[in-house]
Amino acid sequence: MSYLILCDSGADLTDELKAKEEVIKVPLSLMLGDEVFVDDENLDALDFLQKMKNYPDTPKSACPSPEDYLKHFEKADEVYIITISSKLSASYNSAKIAIDMYHEEKGKNKIYLIDSKGAAASQTLLANKIVELKNAGANYDETVKGVEELNAKKQTTFVLETLENLRKNGRLTGLKAFIAEALNIKPVMTTDKEGNIIKADQARGINKACALLADLTAKHAIETGSKALVISHCNCPERAEKIKAMLEEKHKFEKVDIVPTGGLATLYAAEGGIIIGC
Known part of the structure; x- marks a missing residue:
């Protein structure tokens, strides 16, 4: 049976995933005022990052339309859709509408929608699992079971140089005023079981925050028995490599991927951001 994995562009795909014809990125749109960027394989994320730095107002994003998902459903017998957390974007709802439209009109293919309850590296982790x-040789039901088991136990954790874009775009609803910029306090963030962003801990300075990020990730990996790890970085490959080394000292991983952030994760993480899916 043929299959497709549709990832919205919140996912930071590895070169291995990009090379697979079974993996298709469904792009969001990114806006800097009147200038619109399609977050697909043609987007230069570093160029977008620079333009975002020079943009004085709040960058925005818009989710794919139902038609953006729907047009791919006839390409395979099984379709697996992985979206950024439904608490952070309407991408999940857009995909759900597409599935409802398809089932009402045709409905012959098996389509499974996965709310990653995370973003970036966390979505990549799920895509890797489906390919694995x-x-x-897993069939549809076995694949759904396997990816749901991973989705239930995986964790998205991140450290950013600044939370300003997340705050301005309303992605930190309910977040208490714990950020002390003058004291150089860097929060270590995660997502709850519903996919909302919450604070896990905090440290003074980015280096201590990254060490704390590694500690929290390693603890989670040990508790869940995770052997796979994805690290997304926004224009800071050396920082990602250092965190990888710290993690590998604490726990044995069978697969570790380091990937640069795509457009959407770049918009929210900004330069220096690290996002881990484990």
Whole structure:
């Protein structure tokens, strides 16, 4: 049976995933005022980052339309859709509308929608799992079970140089005023079981925050028995490598991927941001 993995562009795909014809990125749109960027394979994320730095107002994003998902459903017998957390974007709802439209009109294919309850590296982790299961010969039901088990136990954790874009775009609803910029306090963030962003801990300075990020991730990996890790970085590959080294001292991973952020994660993480899916 043929299959497709549709990832909205919140996912930071590895080169391996990009090379697979079964993996398709469904792009969001990014806006700097009247200038619109399609977050697809043609977007230069570093160029976008620079333009964002020079933009004085709040950058915005818009989710794919239902048609952006719907047009791919006939391309395979099984379709797996991985979206950024439904608490952070309407991408999940857009995909759900597309599925409802398809089932009402045709409905012959098996389509499974996965709310990653995370973003970036966390979505990539799920895509890797589907490919792994399919390479092992898993059928549709086995694949759904395997990816849901991972989704239930995985964790998205991140450290950013600044939370300003998240705050301005309303992605930190309910967040208490714990950020002390003058004291150089860097929060370590995670997502709850519903996919909302919450604070896990905090440290003074980015280096201590990254060490704390590694500690929290390693603890989670040990508790869940995780052997796979994805690290997304926004224009800071050396920082990502250092965190990888710290993690590998604490826990044995079978697969570690380091990937640069795509457009959407770049918009919210900004330069220096690290996002881990484990």
